[in-house]
Amino acid sequence: MAGQEQKRPQRRDDEDTPAPEAPVAQQQDAARGAEVDDLLDEIDGVLETNAEEFVHGFVQKGGQ
């Protein structure tokens, strides 16, 4: 399991290509729960206030 914790994309050799930016490994484990809670607090402020009406009003026509 410990080995799995470390598994993440290896940085490519070429210097011009950025490695994935977010610290994926750190985001895992214990920090994850707190991360999600922080996120919920953050997005609470932008959520549609009347969810039922919003969902009801989101009607699309089919596409390809």
Place this chain on the structure above:
Amino acid sequence: MSVHRVMGTETEYGVTRPGDPRANPVHLSGLVVRAYASGAGPTRALPTGSGWDYADETPLRDARGYEMARALADLSQLTDVDDPATANSVLSNGARLYVDHAHPEYSSPEVLTPREAVIWDRAGDEVVLAALATLAGQGDHLRLYKNNVDGKGASYGTHENYLVPREVPFLTIAAGLVPFFVARQVLVGAGRVGLGQFSEVPGFQISQRADYIEAEIGLETTLKRPIVNTRDEPHATGEKYRRLHVIVGDATLCDVGTLLRLGTTSLVLGLIEAGKAPRLELADPVAAIRAISHDPTLRQTVELVDGRALTALEILAVYREAVQDHLGSAVDADTREVLEHWDSVAADLAVDPTRCVGRVDWVTKQAVLEGYRRRDGLEWGDPRLAAIDIQWSDLDPARGLAARMRASGRVVGLATPEEVAAAVVEPPERTRAWFRGQCVSRFAGAVRAASWDSVVFEPAQGTKGLRRVQMPEPLKGSREDIGALLDSVAGVDDLLSALVTDED
């Protein structure tokens, strides 16, 4: 084998005008396209009245070797005729922006790598956001969503296109792809609240599109949607190429998801072209794609005709092993990048899907939904969860939940904001999209129409002397091919005479 291949994406955006549920979606879509063309100006987008060059469109030609009778086709299949009620533009980045049925659609320019596909796919989001800003400036506030379902029976598409050699028999391609597409969703599904086409059953599933797939192979894209679409419209030299038109995928907002969608598929196509595709045959692919989508624990197995039962991750592992066996010793950087993400995501999904927050769309969305369920004690049928699902894909960076997660670094970025901003105006350099896009920016006013494989010039405005430059080879017209020529000509007349000379 390499991940390099001519490829691109198409996105049909969900569109609403809040407070006006009766607004005509075709009208709203037209507003978006026209607003971009007018706001961006003539050097960035062809005027929407210019039109599309339909001469080479063949939506009823079936890759299995025949053509559907026009009289038998659904009206929605007749995409090769100009509809004066809709709007269409070709952009300086080589993309097409137009009204497709009832949605604004951005078709990205042809690119050569999955990383480029990520960049020009996200550029499309910025293009339509710019249109929304123009409309907002006029007091009309529309919203656009990068999703594929409204939860009430309607599904709209996010498509992928891949150029493949004509010599590979279509049914060989289909046979190699079906098990892969059934399994691929666990890497690249967008996640959806609700099960069934009308969200009849409360719950969460992996794919937006799975419940709307009703056939294994077929020509249709709006009814009886197939896992493998047979539309044979190469937009290139037909004797040499097919364009594989993939309609089974979801719109992905995580860059890693988009990279894997295009990258793994290109690698599997490479296997099929080499005759090295795994010999897997599902007993019931349509039932399998839904069963896998409906189980976010990833334990669901599906039956093969040989009697085995495999999970999606096990099927993908068979493909991954075949890719490994077939790879040469020299793996290019673009291929290595895709393989590293494939391996890491598959390994993490197998241990605990939540490890893939920020890389896999459905996992990222599910983590947020589960957070709300825990905190507020919500059942899956609660409309707040359905609202979060929709708002997840709102493109507005202030309101869209995925956009906010990207802004706060919770979604892994592969493309920088600067790369995406550049791709809004600049075409990719290594395909004919470069010529198409440069014509729009350099010869504003003299390009009358364009398509994937042509640019139609009107050298003297208002005359009937149109000149059509054909581009049947997607790899020609790159910056390397034609950059020096474009830099050297004084105008369209010069360009046209130089092109004719070159061809002689």
